[in-house]
Amino acid sequence: MPQAPTFIGRLAETVMGRRARVLGLAEPAPGFVEVDLRAEAPPGGWQPGHEIQVRATPTQGRRYSVRTVCAHDPEHVTVLAATSADGPGTRWILGLRAGAEFTVLTGRHRPLYEHGAPRLFLGDGCTLGTIDAYAGTEDLVVVEVPPDAVRPLAGPRPRYRFLPAGPAPGDALQDWLEHAAEDGELAHVDGALLLGHAQSLQRQRRTLVDHGILPRRAITTKPYWATGKQGL
Ligand SMILES: Cc1cc2nc3c(=O)[nH]c(=O)nc-3n(C[C@H](O)[C@H](O)[C@H](O)COP(=O)(O)OP(=O)(O)OC[C@H]3O[C@@H](n4cnc5c(N)ncnc54)[C@H](O)[C@@H]3O)c2cc1C
Structure with a gap:
């Protein structure tokens, strides 16, 4: 529900809303904000990878993902946001301050369908929080991020491979993928x-699929944004 009339947004908040308060904000790399939150837990509790939605404006909802859940405090969660877009969601994230209170919309956690092991994870900056939530030590993880974010993000994630993004989204990943497919790196x-x-x-x-590396059923896709579209 990226766009909805104000009264629908209010209704959704009444039914699925959890109160949240910003405990702190950090900038782990240029173009990224890590939001530290205390948020009332939904049924089943918070889980890494849990999807949440916020009302970035009275009529615009945007979705984010829980990156971590504190082991000692199940209502203390973090969200990692990329700030490369220029829409209501990004402006909302950039406007957050410690102590701010808002409502998150969420329900019981529905994990992504995962097939096999080890797995290949491919994503861009706005998916890094989700990848952190799901990827295991044996998985092959490749993430495309703005060039000046490569080094600061790679430091704490030595197992991931970060690619500097070019002018067109996905080109750096595609280039890497085609070479890896030919070199047998994905066997x-x-x-x-x-x-x-x-x-x-x-x-x-x-x-x-075309290189015969995986059958279609072994591949999970989850779009987070699309060229020419506002919100997903
Ligand atoms: C299930 C789900 C989970 C998500 N979890 C996260 C998360 O944990 N962290 C996170 O940062 N984002 C996450 N996103 C993506 C996030 O909701 C949007 O990318 C972000 O809110 C941008 O919204 P916006 O309002 O600023 O831009 P929009 O109004 O959506 O778009 C404005 C313009 O920016 C472009 N654009 C949108 N997103 C991006 C982008 N990421 N990079 C470059 N250009 C973009 C659009 O094509 C459009 O031209 C998630 C999305 C989904 C669907």
């Missing part, structure tokens, strides 16, 4: 999660 993967830019996911899936 051991048993499943894939492709997250982020909708048009890029389709290209990536086609490459994996």
